[in-house]
Amino acid sequence: MSARIAIENLSAGYGKTPVLHNVSLSISKGEMVGLLGPNGSGKTTLLMSLSGVRKPLEGSVSLNGTNLLQIPPKKRAAQVASVPQYTGETPDIEALSLVLMGRYPYISALGGYSDHDKKIALSCMQETATYDFAYRSARDLSGGEFQRVLIARALAQQAKTILLDEATSGLDIARTIEIFDLLKQRHNNGTTVVAAIHDINLAALYCTRLVFLKQGHVILDGTVDDVFTDENLTTIYDTPIHTFKHPVTHAPQAFFTPGSAAAFNRHSTGE
Amino acid sequence: MTGTADIAQRRFKRSVFFAGITAVACVVSAVLASAYGPLDISLQQTLDTLVHHIFTGIQGVETTNSIVVWEIRFSRIILSLLIGSGLAVAGTVFQGILRNPLADPFTIGVSSGAAFGASVAIFFGFSGTVPYLAGLGIVPFAALTGALLALGAVITLGSMGGQLKRDALVLAGVVVATFLAALISLVKSLDEDSVASIVFWIMGSLQGRTWQHVQLILPWYAIGMAIIWRFSRELDILSLGETQAQQLGMNASRVRLWLLVGASMITGASVAVSGVIGFVGLVVPHLVRLVQGGEHRPLLVSSAFIGGLLLLWSDVLARTILPEGAELPVGVVTALLGGPFFCLLLHRTMKRSSR
Structure with missing residues (x-):
């Protein structure tokens, strides 16, 4: 399948301050x-x-092989x-x-x-x-x-x-x-x-x-089953997260424990 | 499901009805106002004169009365309809492109440009005539030139990197308006003799305006209106904001520029012949929006008719309220009517939105 949207080394943001840093992604048809x-x-x-709407500071976005900025x-x-x-x-x-x-x-x-x-x-x-x-x-x-x-x-x-x-x-x-x-x-x-x-x-x-973004970087990218795991989610959201299978569709679902975010932060900073 | 179509039809009928009523009101008002004045002329005679001039066009034997009705009163009435509708439409456009309910045709500095041009002309005591439309004097032309130069300055200051952004536009407009106001004060302080004429001119009046003034304003009015109507659909999209407009495939900057030019042409020409007439462009769009919503095509049509009506009757008041043929500047009348009315409107809107 060919890439419908190709994002190459994209940095973009407001004014001159980039919010996205050097993002590359290729999204296929469908x-x-x-x-x-x-x-x-x-x-x-x-x-x-x-x-x-937002012009890249660096890099490019193209649609079906044509740079987005060149399309009327x-x-x-x-x-x-x-x-x-x-x-x-x-x-x-x-x-x-x-x-x-x-x-x-x-x-x-x-x-x-x-x-x-x-x-x-x-x-x-x-x-x-x-x-x-x-x-x-x-x-x-x-x-x-x-x-x-x-x-x-x-x-x-x-x-x-x-x-x-x-x-x-x-x-x-x-x-x-x-x-x-x-x-x-x-x-x-x-x-x-x-x-x-x-x-x-x-x-x-x-x-x-x-696709998981954090501080303007792509930190995870993959199919649901590959990336939706306890470790990944726990790291990204700074909160202990457990995943279980959805009873009907068997897609992974995340569960949080009340009060755990603060405890986790204390723990991870070594207090 | 048929209910939905019914509502659509009823809505459509209602806005056509509203536009029709106001249009008829304009015609009736124009005739009635022609019969109204210090010289007592019967309605029948007024009507005869108007029909004679409009439909036969033959210059028969002119009586004093028919000259008064046609040359003095009716020309002034047509001018008030043009300027009133023009200012109301321009106000609607400015409120739309700036997405600011307090914007009016004078926010953006074009009228200050016109006022400055006129002040300079008055200051130098220009009394010469211009070959085109001789008899108008040079002041309206100086005002129009000033308006166009101010528009150019606002566009230049307001566009950054080839983009005409809303915030930059507002700022540029305010800066230009303030600067020009300072220049007008400078002109006034340099020559005490011309202060009175400058002040009186800026206050806005239709006194002594003739068919030549109508001729001066008409091309600008027509072209401006055509541009605005062409981009009226875009005005709806623009009111959703820059981002959504672009995502819907609109070149927001280009559309904004066209609308700005169209509305400024009307404003500039209006101010050039009548001075600054406030409140029409601010109040009328709000009033109409309250009645029939924010969709711009019906809004523009109704605003035009209501604006014309408002200025027509304000001008009748201005020329008849004082005894012995003395006149108030019509700008004072619209401000006196518009101020309290706007407060009322504001109060109602705030009550509605706080509910």
Whole structure:
């Protein structure tokens, strides 16, 4: 399988200060990659670099062999869709209008959104269970509903790669599972998914590959079964972690012990 | 599922209805306001004169009354509609691209540029005419030049590495506006004789404006509006922020530049003929947003009509409220109306968001 996304020696960050240091990754067509790591480890910066929003300080990101910076914005958005983090800031715009924005890469300079675009938008809203409030203002939606609208927008972009930045953080368990089932289904149809996920167990349940970042470096990269181990997780999160098999899917799941983080820190610093 | 389509249709009908009502109100107001003034002219005669001029266009025998209605009142009314709608639309655009609810057409320094240009012209006592549109005097042209130069300065200062960022734009605008305000003060302090005319000009007025002023503003207004309408869809996307706009495939910097130029053309031309008329561009977009949400296409249309109406009636007040034909500057009227109204609006919005 050829690499769809190739990241080579990438350093990126805000201003001149790099958050990511010398990251190299190759993501193939049809992978479902979970980006994991503590807060501030560079997950968001990496996703921003993959969507072409943050320009590399050094190194490069290429898509199907073409440097991302050389792809015109609309063409890029037709290939890579992004679902942003929930910030609590919602615009006073109808949900359907937000989803239609996903068709922006496909409209001409003077033409508007066609009936075809509208049909695609509405079918994406049906998939994400947002159809019923298509004509409500996003301001009147709950956080979970709003995030599902943004996911519908990303689906409407019909891109072969979808990037998610903790996109389900505002959602309850049932909605989270629904969204990930949907992503999994897209993934099975050949879409590449790269998702920063806070919940490591969720990542282990759905992803085919896990990439751990810490302080801007890739410290672990491999299949779920290879990297999702007691030692690895304990080292990365500075907390004793035990893994067991999920009773149904047999994917590894992590368990924490209350109060152990502080004890572990005292222990590991030699007190 | 049919319920959703129904809502869509009802929504659409409602915004068309709203736009229709306000458009009709503009036409009716224009006629009514033409009949209103110190010289007593009947509504029937006013209507006859307007119909005669608009539909037949033949210059028949002009009576004093028909000259007053057509040359003095109606030209001024059309100008107030143009400037009011222009400022409201420009305000909507500035609030959108700067993502700042307190932005208005004057935040970015373009109007200060115009005011400075006019001050310089007044200071040097220019009274000559320009071949094009002779009779306007040089002040509007100096103001327009000042506005365009200020816009150039803001764009130059605000773009870093070829990118027009929102924060840099706000800062550049404020810096340019402040600097120009200082220059205007300098001009005023150099020549006491011109202080009164400069101050009066800056306060904003439509007194004595004619069809030639309409001619001056019209091309800028038309081109500016066309640019804004072309990028109105992008305005919605831009309101989600730079990152999302880029992820949706939009060249945010380029779009912002076009919108800035379009809105500044309208603002610059408006200020050039009328001076600085405040509050229309700040209050009207807020009011309309409260009624019909933040989607920019309907917002722009309704803001244009409401802005036109607001300035039209403010100007009627300005020219009739004082006895014996004395006039208030219309900028004072809009500020007096707009200030308390804006407080009310702010109070309601805050109450809504704290719920």
